[in-house]
Amino acid sequence: MAVLPGVPRRVDSEIKVGRTAPAWMLTYSDLMTQILIFFVMMFALASAMNELQLVKLKKRLETYVMDQHLENYIGLTISEKGLVISLREKLMFDSGRAEIYQEAKHILKDITKEIVDVPNNVRIEGHTDNVPIGLELKTKFPTNWELSTGRATNVTRYLLETLNFPPGRISSAGYGKYQPVVDNDTEEHRAMNRRVDIVVQRIGTSLKRREGVKKFF
Secondary structure, X not given: OOOOOOOOOOOOOOOOOOOOOOOHHHHHHHHHHHHHHHHHHHHHHXXXXXXXXXXXXXHHHHHHHHHOOOOOOEEEEEOOOEEEEEEEHHHHOXXXXXXXXXXXXXXXXXXXXXXXXXXXXXXXXXXXXXXXXXXXXXOOOOOHHHHHHHHHHHHHHHHHHHOOXXXXXXXXXXXXXXXOOOOOOOHHHHHHHOEEEEEEEOOOOOOOOOOOOEEOO
């Protein structure tokens, strides 16, 4: 392009803002990215391994339940909480009471042998149906909350004091009637809701307190 007389010639140049980053910053950034990717992969691997561990534990307990003919008394599920071992009331307690049957203590011992060696935290949850406490029991358990927490606490104490379960890995709570597994519309369904759950939590997670929970440990 022709240069007009009296017009300064334009000189093309790069526009620079601030100082140029030193060369080592590029290497440092790459290193930080690789470290981040490494930890994300490790977290994903740990989560997958823990899930596999819960599946294997569930299979071992299923074998135990079948061998002992306890299918009508013990339920096993994996949920967002972790591995949930549901012990029906008729296996554990008299109606409206929190004292553990002697026979049930042997079953708790067998279950504890399976879960004590995994590093997961364990939560003992008491649950009831929606039938109010009878008048003859109200002096001891004014509501279903007290009954559910009493049962959960007694199971927790047995695991701690008799079976030497690590105290830093266990807690208990009572949910009363507020977390049924089925509707309380028949006696069979109400019996399913009267239970104590042993929850083997996933590593790195904690159970959220929901409506109706009373935490004691």
